[in-house]
Amino acid sequence: MTQQYSTSEVATQDLKKKLTISEKEGQEDVAAKETEELRAEISSQAGHDHCASFDPVHKIIKGFKYFLDNKFNKYPQWFQQLAEGQHPKFLVFACSDSRVSPSHVLNFQPGEAFMARNIANLVPAFNKLRYSGVGAIIEYAVAELKVENILVIGHSRCGGIQRLMSHPEDGSVPYDFIDDWVQIALTAKAKVKAEYGNLPFEEQCEICAQEAVNLSLVNLQTYPYVQRAIQDKKLALRGAHYDFVVGSLKLWELETKISDPIIIPPS
Known part of the structure; x- marks a missing residue:
């Protein structure tokens, strides 16, 4: 009976052979380089083998x-x-997508960022009757932990944004929760459809992902503790967009200022 090997086992055997050859030839540097390359290959191939044995x-x-x-x-x-x-400097709203963990993408270490992750990294407007989970996160981070920065980070190829942009106009909702949730960003969708409706769907989604971040930044200002912290210059709001296709990050700051007063003289 012929013995069967998984791809990771084959790669391991290949690694041993290369090491033996390299040692005989005294090519330590080459061996070390090939070792690291093959280890990476083993890890990659093991991911494919795990389907039946994970x-x-x-x-x-x-x-x-x-x-x-x-x-x-x-x-x-x-x-x-x-x-x-804990004394984190950041409150971060990020997507639940498994490819965009802020701890990896932005290298946040334990204690540095208070995290909130949900579908499409959305922040709803202040509402005591709905979305209490999000409200509690914001209240605790701003009022108790005194974070100095709130970052809302969107990303490329977001499934939540794609669902928002393709949501049927007839109001049908096949999902129990997803459709209701992504409608938080309907304003962003409407803007994209009005200004970029001639673009391919994929491009519209990428634009909407950033517009949804801006909408969330606006919605954050409807929370009274956020308003107070901004007015006291103790809190800054920032938006970001991570493109994991090309490995790029856009970062911008929400600038708010109080306009000069209009003086109306007594009549």
Whole structure:
């Protein structure tokens, strides 16, 4: 019976062969380079092999051990300080998309950013009767943690934005929650359709992703604690858009100012 090997096992065997050859020839530098390349290849190929053998518990345990070895046990004083309390400088609204974790994309470390993730990174306007989860996050971050920055970051090829832009005009809603949620950004959709309706759908979605960020920045100002913090110059609002196709980031700041008063003399 012929023995079967997974692609990762084949790559491992190839790695051993290359190391043996390199050692004999005294090519340590070449071996080291090829080792790293093949390790990356093994990791990539293992991702394809995992369909039938993926162990979620093993993944969780392995991930936590990696965190212990590379973060928790490596920087004990840092985590001792975090145990006493958190003082993040940022509140970040990001999408739930698995490809756009702010901790990776922006290299936020534990204690640096208070995170809120949802479909299409949307922030609804202040409403005590709806979206209390979002309201609680904003209130706690601004009123209690005193964050100095709120960042709303959108991204390319966002499924939530695509759903918003393709939402049927007849009002039918096949989803229980998604359609109701993305309609928070209907104003952004309307603007894109009016100004860029002649563009291909994909381009409209990319523009809408950024317009939805701007709408969320406007909606943030409807929260009283956000208003007060901005007026006291203790809080700045920023928008961003991460394009994971080309690896680029756009960052902009919402500028707010009070206009000069109009003086109406007594009659």
